[in-house]
Amino acid sequence: MKHSFEDHTSTIPAVQEIPATPAAPRRMTLNMGPQHPSTHGVLRIVLELEGETIIKAEPDIGFLHTGIEKEFEQKNWQQAVTLTDRVDYLANLSNNLVYALAVEKLLQIEIPPRAQWTRVMMTEFSRLNSHLVWLGTHALDIGAMTMFFYCFREREDILRIFEMFSGQRMMTSYIRIGGLALEPPRGWQQAVGKFIRAFSSKVDEYEELLNANPIWIRRTQGVGFISLEDMLDLGVTGPMLRGAGLNWDIRKSEPYSSYEKFDFKVPVETSNDVWSRYRVRIQEMRESAKIITQALEGMPDGPWQADAPHVVLPDREKMKTQMEALIYHFKIVTEGFRVPAGEVYQCIEAPRGEIGYYIVSDGTSKPYRVHMRTPSFGNLQGLPKMLENTLIADSIAALGSMDFVLGDTDR
Amino acid sequence: MSHPAILETKEAFGESIVIADPARIVDLCRHLKDVEKYLRLSGVTALDLHPAEPRFEVIYHLHSLERNQRLRVKCRLGGTTPEIDSITGVWRSANWYEREVYDMFGITFRNHPNLVRILMPIDWEGYPLRKDYPVHGYKYSYPSE
Numbered sequence: 001m002k003h004s005f006e007d008h009t010s011t012i013p014a015v016q017e018i019p020a021t022p023a024a025p026r027r028m029t030l031n032m033g034p035q036h037p038s039t040h041g042v043l044r045i046v047l048e049l050e051g052e053t054i055i056k057a058e059p060d061i062g063f064l065h066t067g068i069e070k071e072f073e074q075k076n077w078q079q080a081v082t083l084t085d086r087v088d089y090l091a092n093l094s095n096n097l098v099y100a101l102a103v104e105k106l107l108q109i110e111i112p113p114r115a116q117w118t119r120v121m122m123t124e125f126s127r128l129n130s131h132l133v134w135l136g137t138h139a140l141d142i143g144a145m146t147m148f149f150y151c152f153r154e155r156e157d158i159l160r161i162f163e164m165f166s167g168q169r170m171m172t173s174y175i176r177i178g179g180l181a182l183e184p185p186r187g188w189q190q191a192v193g194k195f196i197r198a199f200s201s202k203v204d205e206y207e208e209l210l211n212a213n214p215i216w217i218r219r220t221q222g223v224g225f226i227s228l229e230d231m232l233d234l235g236v237t238g239p240m241l242r243g244a245g246l247n248w249d250i251r252k253s254e255p256y257s258s259y260e261k262f263d264f265k266v267p268v269e270t271s272n273d274v275w276s277r278y279r280v281r282i283q284e285m286r287e288s289a290k291i292i293t294q295a296l297e298g299m300p301d302g303p304w305q306a307d308a309p310h311v312v313l314p315d316r317e318k319m320k321t322q323m324e325a326l327i328y329h330f331k332i333v334t335e336g337f338r339v340p341a342g343e344v345y346q347c348i349e350a351p352r353g354e355i356g357y358y359i360v361s362d363g364t365s366k367p368y369r370v371h372m373r374t375p376s377f378g379n380l381q382g383l384p385k386m387l388e389n390t391l392i393a394d395s396i397a398a399l400g401s402m403d404f405v406l407g408d409t410d411r
Numbered sequence: 412m413s414h415p416a417i418l419e420t421k422e423a424f425g426e427s428i429v430i431a432d433p434a435r436i437v438d439l440c441r442h443l444k445d446v447e448k449y450l451r452l453s454g455v456t457a458l459d460l461h462p463a464e465p466r467f468e469v470i471y472h473l474h475s476l477e478r479n480q481r482l483r484v485k486c487r488l489g490g491t492t493p494e495i496d497s498i499t500g501v502w503r504s505a506n507w508y509e510r511e512v513y514d515m516f517g518i519t520f521r522n523h524p525n526l527v528r529i530l531m532p533i534d535w536e537g538y539p540l541r542k543d544y545p546v547h548g549y550k551y552s553y554p555s556e
Contacts, residue, residue, distance in 0.1 A: 061529065061530065062528075062530040062532075065530040067539060070546065106424070232450055232451055233502060233503045233504060235451070235452065235453070235454075235502075235504030342423060342424065343423070344423075344426065345426060345472055345481065345483060356453060358454075358456060358470065358472065369540075371454070371470075373453055373456075377507065378504065381503075381504055381506065381507050410530055411530075
């Protein structure tokens, strides 16, 4: 069929028939993620936009759900330590620690000072590791590419230290029920000392790059506001609260693993925006370095595992000469140790906020129920409130300042 | 601390536990937040005691910043389709936690603003953290060749 030229033009409406402006501003629904690089994992956010303003943001999570809580119920108590690493893969030692503390509370065993101090040192390294990844990727999102390389340079050194201690770079499982997985290696003092002496000047470098950077300042100051009342009501914890002027750190308020013996400050900022969260985390890195220095200088001598033969694997030498040690070894390896029935809730200050493990034992060699109250899950609930009535361009900076890990959210 | 909804108080491992009447949980939570100053709801979870009866426990972890105290509130629920009132009206953070408990245990929270699955796919069948939910196996059985 042929169309003549006249036929074709007649179907195009005249210009004056199209309304010049819509009566109400048009709303648009925009799908962000789950494969968006700035969501730091697989987070999907459904944004309702009016022009460039976000009216409503609805996070959709669960893409990384691996059923770790169910998996806990199938493993014996010591095996389950390896699962805790995989929850928050940037702060794995914090997760190791909180699980070990909770089970030790049920077992009522005493951990020797050397193990406790090493635990503190390692969790502070894990805080540094997490904050460095946060700073690098957050600055990369906003456009400061150099930060990424600088931060990952230091992170590499930390991973080398992890490898030196545990044989693993990321999934260390170094903190075990009853103490540590291995004795701290020979020469660790030199490795840690070398890193920590240089670290303070590295943080100076980061601050030099960012503090007076006009783009960084314009993109972070006054962005991502959410009131303190809203945050407390929505379950947000950690540096987000300290960036809003609340002086609350579980290391100070409910000390664990001999944190009370260390001298450090809790940095608090009041402007409650992306900038203040950046300031809090930078200062936390300096405080962590202070704690590591104190641990390095004052590391007590003595055993690195608890005196609990029914929980801790016996020494290899003793096993060959002592019947008791051989029996305990056989029992722990074949069945695992039993934990008395009961329930505990143990929380610690992780890099992202409060990690709490609620553990129920029914007296057998496997956990009956392990619930992880993870900081990312709680923090992410504050996201819709934070993004409400902000510009879409600011959403990336606001998202990044929350510092969530999706593995930690979905578990 | 006294409130008509409190059935029993316990101490274990230095932690305070309160067993509460599930029918009056919202009342109790409002009291704990306004009068006892438990400003934060740290989390909501559940426990399946299958095959015991009452089978489920809903567990609320509260935290008072002012007094630096933590409290665990537990409600016992029976049957295979348990129901309890939602406390999203008291703490907004209960929203996702209750969705997670619904997703994993199949406990229905009445008056919840958006009670849908949060971690599992929307069309998932069964509640994974129940003790009678299998760990191994396939969802579908295929005819043999």
